[in-house]
Amino acid sequence: MDWTALYLKTSALKVFILGTGEVATRRANKFLNHGAIVKLAGNSINEELSKNGAELYSTDDVDDLVDWSDLVVIASGDRKLSDYVADISKDKLVNRADFPDNGDIIVPTSFNIGDIEISIFTNGKSPLMAKQLRKRIQSIITEDDILEIELQDYSRSLLKEYVSNQKDRRDYLYEIFENEEIQELIKSRKIDEAKSVIFELIQGDFDDT
Numbered sequence: 001m002d003w004t005a006l007y008l009k010t011s012a013l014k015v016f017i018l019g020t021g022e023v024a025t026r027r028a029n030k031f032l033n034h035g036a037i038v039k040l041a042g043n044s045i046n047e048e049l050s051k052n053g054a055e056l057y058s059t060d061d062v063d064d065l066v067d068w069s070d071l072v073v074i075a076s077g078d079r080k081l082s083d084y085v086a087d088i089s090k091d092k093l094v095n096r097a098d099f100p101d102n103g104d105i106i107v108p109t110s111f112n113i114g115d116i117e118i119s120i121f122t123n124g125k126s127p128l129m130a131k132q133l134r135k136r137i138q139s140i141i142t143e144d145d146i147l148e149i150e151l152q153d154y155s156r157s158l159l160k161e162y163v164s165n166q167k168d169r170r171d172y173l174y175e176i177f178e179n180e181e182i183q184e185l186i187k188s189r190k191i192d193e194a195k196s197v198i199f200e201l202i203q204g205d206f207d208d209t
């Protein structure tokens with residue numbers, strides 16, 4: 001595969017989207033939900049998008065919009081205009097919804113559950129299947145997994161305070177993950193009690209040393 005997964009910092013990222021159709025709208029929502037500033041060029045945008053902060057411009061303004069942007073998303077059915085925008089975006093990051101290989105960013109399907117983000121990419125082979133796999137994976141992640149992440153986060157902070165060696169910290173994290181008492185507390189949603197058990201486990205050892 002010529003592509004690899006990386007995370008792009010989207011807070012305050014300036015995103016220019018060419019097009020206002022189905023794909024453009026989906027991309028705009030995604031970037032806005034992740035803190036970006038989004039401007040679109042095309043005919044019209046729906047109320048939800050403008051409420052979320054998206055701004056609509058005319059396609060006559062594409063030169064200025066490209067200049068302004070950090071990332072250009074090309075999602076228009078107008079091939080000539082798309083090629084023109086691609087041409088003037090050579091020094092920008094580009095996502096081309098119509099010819100992905102001519103751009104340098106892929107927008108994969110992704111979803112968040114708590115602090116986890118899961119993305120799926122089929123290397124351009126089947127966006128439809130990426131969508132189906134997303135739905136299937138979404139359905140198997142449980143509330144217990146989210147709580148486990150919260151407890152791991154809590155444990156990691158404590159360990160950084162009390163245990164200086166990384167390998168020892170890792171051993172603790174596996175011990176906590178496998179601890180049956182903690183697993184039971186997660187199942188019964190007693191997170192504060194689970195945290196106390198973790199605190200005792202770590203700090204108890206620390207006191208002994």
Ligand SMILES: C[C@@]1(CC(=O)O)c2cc3[nH]c(cc4nc(cc5[nH]c(cc(n2)[C@H]1CCC(=O)O)[C@@](C)(CC(=O)O)[C@@H]5CCC(=O)O)C(CC(=O)O)=C4CCC(=O)O)c(CCC(=O)O)c3CC(=O)O
Nearest residue numbers: 097098100106107108109121122123124125127128130131
């Ligand atoms: C490569 C990629 C590049 C990029 O856009 O960055 C790309 C490219 C193309 N998609 C096309 C078509 C469709 N795309 C979807 C849906 C999604 N497309 C998404 C991503 C991507 N699409 C990138 C990575 C994909 C990967 O490989 O995994 C998703 C996952 C994410 C998102 O868009 O948010 C989103 C699902 C969101 C969700 O989870 O719900 C459907 C299904 C539907 O509409 O229901 C169809 C019709 C069915 C079909 O074609 O499969 C065409 C036109 C082909 C043509 O002309 O026929 C191209 C261009 C081409 O292939 O040349």
Ligand SMILES: NC(=O)C1=CN([C@@H]2O[C@H](COP(=O)(O)OP(=O)(O)OC[C@H]3O[C@@H](n4cnc5c(N)ncnc54)[C@H](O)[C@@H]3O)[C@@H](O)[C@H]2O)C=CC1
Nearest residue numbers: 019020021022023024042043075076077078096097098127
């Ligand atoms: N990457 C992806 O996930 C997908 C990519 N695509 C590709 O992305 C492009 C856009 O797809 P959709 O948003 O589904 O289409 P759409 O029909 O919903 O929207 C197309 C956009 O292009 C504009 N447009 C279309 N023809 C035009 C013309 N002749 N002159 C000026 N403006 C024109 C429309 O006003 C609209 O803003 C297409 O080229 C399609 O092949 C399509 C589906 C999914």
